[in-house]
Amino acid sequence: MIALDRLCRTFGPVIAVDGVTLAVGKGEVLGFLGPNGAGKTTTMRMIAGFLQPTRGRAEVCGFDLARQPIEAKRRIGYLPEGAPLYGDMTARRFLGFTAEVRGFDSTERRRLLDRVVAMVDLDEVLDRPIETLSKGFKRRVGLAQALLHDPPVLILDEPTDGLDPNQKHLVRELIRGMAQEKAIIVSTHILEEVEAVCTRAVIIAEGRVIADGTAEDLLRRLPGHNAVVMTVPATQAVATETALQAFSRGGPSSVTWSTAEGMVTYRLATQDGRGAPMSEVASLLHAAGVRFEALRTERGRLDDVFRMLTTGTEASHAA
C-alpha cells in the first residue's frame, strides 16, 4: 500500500534522502530505524505529502503523491515528529476541525470522535485547551488526529517519544491492534519497540537503506548471534575447554571466558552467525563428564546490530 521508488531529497547541498526504495503492504508494521539525521523524518514527510521529493516517487494506495496529493492524503494518517498541535483549541474542537477538513458531516464527525476518543482514552481531557495538557495527552491527541478517519496507511514519526512506560505500552498495544488491516510505518529510537510491535525493520543511515528484514534477520548479522554461553565450576575448566575444542574443529568459532566466584563462564560463538546448536554443546559437555551450572543461547541485541550497521566502514561493507 506504500511504495517508494528511488526517493531522493536534498536541502541545498545536503543530501537528506538518497534513493530509498521500499514497499509496505497491508498487515505490515515497518519499524523505521536510523541515527538522528539519517533521513527518517524527511522520508516520512515525503510519504505524508509535506515535502516534495527531489527525485523518485512515493505512492500511497496507488495514488502518486506528486500527481494526486489530495487523494493520497485522504488515505494517510500522519503523526508528525513532536506531534505539533493547535494549542489554543480544545481536543474536541481540534479533532472536529480535522474531521471537517476531511469532509465528514456532523453526524459522522460525532461517530468518528467517539470511536477515536475510546481508542486513545482521551475522554477526561476532551474539553481542555491542548496547550494545558501533559505531554502524554498531547501525544494522544496527535495520535487521535492520525487515526480519526480510520486510514489504511499510518505514518507515525516517533509515536512513543517522551512517553512514560505505561503510555508507551498503550501506544504499542494500539499499533498492534490495528496492524492487521493497515500498512503502518513507525519510526523509533527504541529498538525493543521494533521487536515488540514491528513485523519488519528497516535501518537507514545517510539517507540510504542499509538493512531490511525481520528483527531476527537483523540479529543474525551479529557476529555473536546465537552464541552458546555456559557456566561450569572452575574445577572442570580444563575438561570443558577440551570438549569445546572438539566443537571448534567442526567450523569457525571463538571461545571467550570469564571467571567469578569459583565458576567459569564460556561463550562459544561461530563467525557465520548461525550459532552453535545448544543441544550439540550440551551433549559434548555431557560426554566429557562436565556438569554445567547454566547453559543458554545469546541472541544478541538489536542495539548492537544498529551500532554495527550505522557506525564504522566495516559494518557498511557487511551490509
Place this chain on the structure above:
Amino acid sequence: MLREATAVTKRELHGYFSTPVAYVFIVIFLALSGALTFYVGGFFERGQASLGSFFSFHPWLYLFLIPAVAMRLWAEERKSGTIELLMTMPLSTTACVLGKFVAAWIFVITALAATFPLWITVNLLGEPDNGVIFGGYVGSALMAGAFLAVGSCMSAVTRNQVVAFILAAVVCFLFTMAGLQLVQDVLLAVFPPAVAETVSGFSFLARFGAVSKGVIDGRDLVFFVSMIAFWLFATVIVVDAERAA
C-alpha cells in the same frame, strides 16, 4: 475546496476570539480611530456631517495594525510546526491561504463594523450623505483586505513574526506612499514620467481617497480586489515553495 477553506476559516476565527488578541486589537483600533477622528481630524471643528475625518486616517492606522494581525497567519504555523499538520491534510494550499485570509478579513471587518456609533452620531448631529459613508466603509474594508493580503504573503516568507510584521509594514508603506508628491518627485527624477504614473496608480492612498469621498469608481474597486488576488496568489507560491524540492 470551499468546504475545506470554510473549515480553515472557522478554525482561524476561533483562534482569534479564544485569545486576548482579538479584543486587544479591537479596543486599540476603536480607541485610535476615535482619537484620530476627534482630536487630529477635528471632527467637530469641521462643522460637517461627514465621516471624512474618520476615514482619512484609515490608511495610516492600517499601516501598522493590519501587519500585526497578518504576521501570525503563516509564521506561527511554521514556528510551531502545525503547518505540517495542515499541509498533510487533504486540502489544497489555495484553500488554506483563502481560508486564513478570509478569517483575518472577517476579523478586521468586525473591528471596522464596531465603529458604527460614529455613523449614528453624524446622523444625529446632521444630515450626512449616507451613501458616501457606506462607500467609505466598503473602500476601507477593501483596503484592509489588500493590506492583509500583503501581510499574508510576508508572513509566509518567514517563521519569525517580528520579521513578518516589519516586512508587511514596509511593503504596505510603499504602496500607501506611492502616490505622494514626495515619492513621485524622486521617481520623476530617475525614470520617465510613464513609470512614475504607473507607480502612482498603485497608491492605496489615492485609490482609497477617491472611494472614501464617495466617488465609487469601478476601477478603484477592481484595483483593491486584484491587489488581494495577486498577493494571495503570491502567498500560495511562497507556501508551496517551502515544500518544493
